[in-house]
Amino acid sequence: MLGVAAWLPDTVIEGDGSAILYTGDIRSEPWFVNSLSHNPNVVEFTHGLKTLDKVYLDTSFTKNVPFQTKAEGIAELLRKVAQYPEDTIFHFQAWTYGYEDVWIALSKALKSQIHVDDYKLKVYSSLRANELSEYSNPICPEAPALVGFKCANKAHAGCLTSSASSRVRLHSCEKGNMCDAAKRPNVVRIVPIVANLSDGTGLVEIGVGGGGDDLVKETEIAQGDWPTFLKRFLVLKIPARPR
Ligand SMILES: [Zn+2]
Structure with a gap:
């Protein structure tokens, strides 16, 4: 069972004779997998009319872990x-x-x-x-x-x-x-x-597959540390003049 791999039917991408399914991050529960069979966006694939060439999965959990719903x-x-x-x-x-x-x-x-x-x-x-x-x-x-x-x-x-x-x-x-x-x-x-x-x-969960701080606000630039920030900025943006 794929623990948190998502099947997002809207992310089937077709073109040049190929089709891929790009998944996101969700708990792939039985009801969710079953609902795929009647989703109009993927019905061609779930009923054998077309074949997916590639499936991109979130593989945080691919071991046989007994997930509860x-x-x-x-x-x-x-x-x-x-x-x-x-x-x-x-x-x-x-x-x-x-x-x-x-x-x-x-x-x-x-x-x-x-x-x-x-x-x-x-x-x-x-x-x-x-x-x-x-x-x-x-x-x-x-x-x-x-x-x-x-x-x-x-x-x-x-x-x-x-x-x-x-x-x-x-x-x-x-x-x-x-x-x-x-x-x-x-x-x-x-x-x-x-x-x-x-x-x-x-x-x-924390730390598995990243994303552990989505809802934790972190200051990206330390307040009061402007000299260091500006120094980096200047180094990156203004190359030294060639001698
Ligand atoms: Zn509170």
Whole structure:
């Protein structure tokens, strides 16, 4: 089984008598593989009318790892979270994209919005046609649950919020810039894994295949280090005059 290799039907590229399938990064679950057979973009290939010449795969996981489905993983998480008292505060460490379903499920189960840092909120707000307007229409199916939607001219909030008020039971604020509420010692830390292995250990995702800091804002140029930056820039852009 290909662990996180994606089959994105829209990325079949045809030309000059050849066809390739270029995949992205997704958990390739049974329902997803089955849905390929009736996707109009690839039906010629799934029913034997045409043949793919090459398939480019994300090969982060090609070993025989017993992956649970995402729904099974979320259900297990919800069962564990439900064991804690109702005033428990959680911090869910989301360092990359792909945990949106987990956020939505946790927010619903805990009856709470999720505090995220401004960077994450801005990234996800771009899922609205106009990210600056809470009345703007969503541009993907997950957007309404995450960043809100409009119904009958009334704006409804999504599960992500910039507020770290006491009513918020779940935080996914950036690890290096955590809000005070999420720093408290009694906060329960949720660290995601990609699979429960047969020996009872969890397969941790971070670092597998890269992308471990998609949602962690990093300063690319150290503030206050302009002389070093300018020196590099000048060296790169202005070659020394030939003698
Ligand atoms: Zn927070």
